[in-house]
Amino acid sequence: MSIDLKRSTSKIATSLGLLSQLPRSLDQCKKTTHIPINFQKVDCTLLRGDNLDALALLSGLNNPFVDFCYIDPPYNTKNKFIYNDTRTGNSSEVFGSHSEWMTFMLPRLVAAHSVINETGFIAVSIDDHEQPYLRLLLDKIFGEENFAGNIVVCRSKNGKGSNKGIAVNHDYVVVYSKSHQAEIIGLGDDETKYDQQDIHGRYKVDGLFRKKGDASKREDRPNMFYPLYYDELGRVFTKKSHSNQKEVYPVDSKGIERRWLWGRDKAELESWKLYASKNGVIYVKNYSSHDKKIKIRSFWDNNKYLTERATSQIKDIYGEKIFETPKPVELIEDLILSLSSKDSVILDFFAGTGTTAHAAHNLNLTDGGSRKVILVEQDINISDAHVAFSYGYRTIADITEARLQYISKEQNSYSYESISLDDLNATNDQKNVSLAYG
Ligand SMILES: C[S@@+](CC[C@H](N)C(=O)[O-])C[C@H]1O[C@@H](n2cnc3c(N)ncnc32)[C@H](O)[C@@H]1O
Incomplete structure (x- = not known):
């Protein structure tokens, strides 16, 4: 199914008063017509490049084929991370300083909606910086009636924040289904x-x-x-x-x-x-029954979901904290278990350190599942002042791919394919295929 990404996005942008903010990059979004991708033949496919290009590409594939989409986008904290986490709009816009983040997310979520099948879910990690604005976008794109819930995850024991404010020690996972046909599976019992x-x-x-x-x-x-x-x-x-x-x-x-x-x-x-x-x-x-499923609740408080756990996993894998905002693998495992079946196609287009691929792999090992994962991570250069640079990583997608290499070393049979969108488009250029989207 191919959607007219620009038209669908513009329609929603108009209804939200965001149209004048839509990035021009939407016009330039690359679209390949011949895609040598067979994500079923490997455990994980990593698409290296901008996720808008990747999503345009994926939405050009036949039917909606994604069963579960998990994303952990930049929260817009204005912190200096390995990736850009500062998107501040014009305060005279309807959503003030949030408009730039919203217009960044809007076309990506519209494209994501088009690739998720009718029984699928999307789960989005977010915190208080953009959570209300994310809800507005998802209400428009997925429909208010498909809002499944807002999971509050305790991410640290003490929290952080200014001295004056409340110390925030949680973030959210906002969940929407694609349609009423989607069913929450629930978690296995402890x-x-x-x-x-x-x-x-x-x-x-x-x-x-x-x-x-x-x-x-x-x-x-x-x-x-x-x-x-x-x-x-x-x-x-x-x-x-x-x-x-x-x-x-x-x-x-x-x-x-x-x-x-x-x-x-x-x-x-x-x-x-x-x-x-x-x-x-x-x-x-x-x-006890292995088949017993427990209804998931909206408050997830367990040491296995703490960010410090994720950081120590990153140190184990990479030898150092080379990425500031990883998620603990157990959090993604529990989301995958709750919201999708053992043979699902899982998409994460803000892949970071590739935690989603690791989580799906762990689950396949324990329950014999055949989950396939598609990751997207940008191939932009890492500053030479960043610790990841001194560990030999040159682009953020290198970090994602290193996680996949790590899994392959742990498990010989694990297979992945890494595809550069730039290379794909260059090949298509040679074939004289028009890449302009819209
Ligand atoms: C919050 S991090 C995700 C962390 C991840 N969940 C983990 O456990 O490591 C967000 C990621 O999205 C990536 N990203 C941001 N904008 C992107 C874009 N336009 N295309 C592809 N990736 C992007 C960033 O480089 C960053 O790695």
Whole structure:
């Protein structure tokens, strides 16, 4: 499917009052007609060049083919990073200083929308600098009805910020689906929490057998108020068979008579699923199942998502902190798991250190999946004052490719292809193909 990127972008820019800001580069966006890319034949395809060119190229391929798109664009923090993170618009524009960042993102998100298939999702990392403006763009491009949620990720324990302000220790992952056909898969359960075992399997004890909340009183379901018996091993019975078994009714700590979750017949048949604590609180055992998926919540707070974790991963891989803003591989793994299936095509067009490829590779190793990844990273020169330069990297895409080399060394069978968009276009120039977009 080929979209008219310029027309689609201009339409949205007009509705947002951003038209006068649209970059002229949209006219010059290169489009190759003969693309020697077969991203299915390798684990990862790295497109080296501007992501607008890459997206124009990808949107020219047949049908929307991307199942999951994760991006981590420049947040516009005005910090001096290895890449440009300062986009300040004219403050007299509708969105003031945010307009330049918005017009940078707009055509890229329009193109991304065109390559994601109907059951797919996009997840975008962002922080408070541009989060509201990103939402406006995504509402327009993906539709408000396809907003799936805004995940708040705790990225550091202490946070940062000016002395006066609130110390910010989170960022966001904004998630939109392409259409109502997309379904959130959810995360696998944390197996380490299943710390008990019986002949039926591993289980955890976390759910009361006494009903709580609405309709939980004895009079609401009188047939679910009956005695149970338990012994010192925590076993639960519906009939007393031994003198050392103690009796218990569903009565709460305030003495209010409530009811059990099941009727007596079910409790008799499935009493092996019940567990009694020493002081006679009855629980339903929660058995582990590898297929069990937990609904994802909007607040992600886990040490594995901390930026310091990502930084130490970068040091392990590159020998030094040669990139300022990496994401921890576990964060991307959990996003991929939650929002896509094992055989997905995954696109990240702000690839940085290539964390997304690493995450997909790790998951393929653990669950036997066949995920394919397309990365895009710009091939612009790194300043000779930057630490990455002293480590031998000349362009940012070199850093991305080094991660892919690292994965290949860890796993011989890992395959990737690195394609320079400039080389592609030069080849097409020779073939006399028009590259002008629009
Ligand atoms: C926040 S970083 C992504 C970090 C990445 N998630 C990681 O874990 O390493 C954003 C990346 O987008 C790249 N980028 C910015 N503008 C781009 C463009 N127009 N085309 C391609 N890449 C671009 C930057 O060079 C930078 O590496």
